[in-house]
Amino acid sequence: MPLKLLECDETIPERLKHVYIKESGEDLTQFLPSSDIPTIPGTLSERGCSFCGAKLVIGGVLKDTIQVIHGPIGCSYNTWHTKRYPSDKDNFQLKHVVSTDMKEGNVVFGGEKRLKQSMLEAFNAFPEIKRMIVYVTCATALIGDDIKAVARDVESELNNEVDIFCVQCPGFAGVSQSKGHHVYNIDWMNEKVGTVEPEISSPYTVNFIGDYNIQGDTEVLEKYMKKLGIQIIAHFTGNGTYDSNRAMHRAQLNITNCARSAGYIANELQRKYGIPRMDISTWGFDYVKEGLMKIGIFFDMEDKVEKLISEEVEKYLPKLEWYKEKLKDKKVCIWTGGPRLWHWTKTLEDELGMKVVAMSSKFGHQEDFEKVISRGSVGALYIDDGNELEFFEVIKMMKPDVILTGPRVGDLVKKLHIPYINGHGYHNGPYMGFEGCLNMARDLYNAIYSPVYRLAAEDIREAE
């Protein structure tokens, strides 16, 4: 029986269903950790809110769109500062966010007037920007503010020169941020896709779905597509524009990277427009090669792809070998949202020689656990919706050399003098593509070998 009750969970035995250790010969149809269900009372969940899933992960990445958050001021700050997705539009999306700053009086008497005023002010403040996304939050959903009606009103007041998308996904919707991905995908599909016609400049066209240009990831993929002569109609949503996302219906192929946050729109585009969905992984040499080759086969351009791969591999593989030597047998944990577990586990093991000893997912669904457990090694531990005490216990059990996780848990493990790498926003990315794999290896090497964590554990006065 591969489920495991950790010692710290003695008083919440329901956590048993959420912790799994892979045993040899396990049949995933018999056991999987429970996931995508409500957090158990008594555990301090790390999960995010659904509004954040829509805003921070997907909508907020668009580079030419004003983001209006209709709610208390904290909803803006807490969905803004941690994610690093640059753009070639002077990073407009990283610099500005608009909040309606709802106060008690607005909650009592309604916030629609305030919202309308904020939206008009925002368009006025950024006259060159004609696109906007408005998000409802817990407070404004509960009082029933009709953000769609306000948006139509603002559009007509501005002579329909602007276009506004409304995201109606308050923080309490669903069991985690995953619901926010879903709502954004489906509503965008239903309301915006098909409303703009793109300029087609190549016989080969794709959408890149579910890559968010974390520290330049998208630029690496764009470089490959450019070399192959493939036009990217839309990035959903890394370095993407609002209007390119309205034109997604014209691509011949949907290349899906983050299947968790954006598989929904890929499925809808397939259903409604017949565009095939192709899932690829873009971290690690083997996956990138495989992904590019799948694209090459689809467009009947295998020769071109082979040439691209051999050029890139020649450039970066020798350097990777050096890191592989240093990273061999180092133990690593991956504690992120969900998909990065299955994107990364084999790459870290097969290509960098590391041992992935524990993985934790905040909001992965059953399919994410199927993927990661089938790719992971025997003896690795998997947690759904992990909490701090569990993390500390896992650290004691597994003694990792480095942990890929977010800044919050990262700060906790730093106190134990264990290095962490930002598995969400990266340390020094991009991490996608061949060059990205090298960056990731370098960051892991630097983290493990830097003396700073050891020194931080010492009383340096002794050395004086």
Ligand code: CFM
């Ligand atoms: Fe997809 Fe993402 Fe992830 Fe994700 Fe996220 Fe993220 Fe993540 Mo942080 S979209 S599911 S909601 S790959 S923000 S860029 S790193 S938890 S594993």
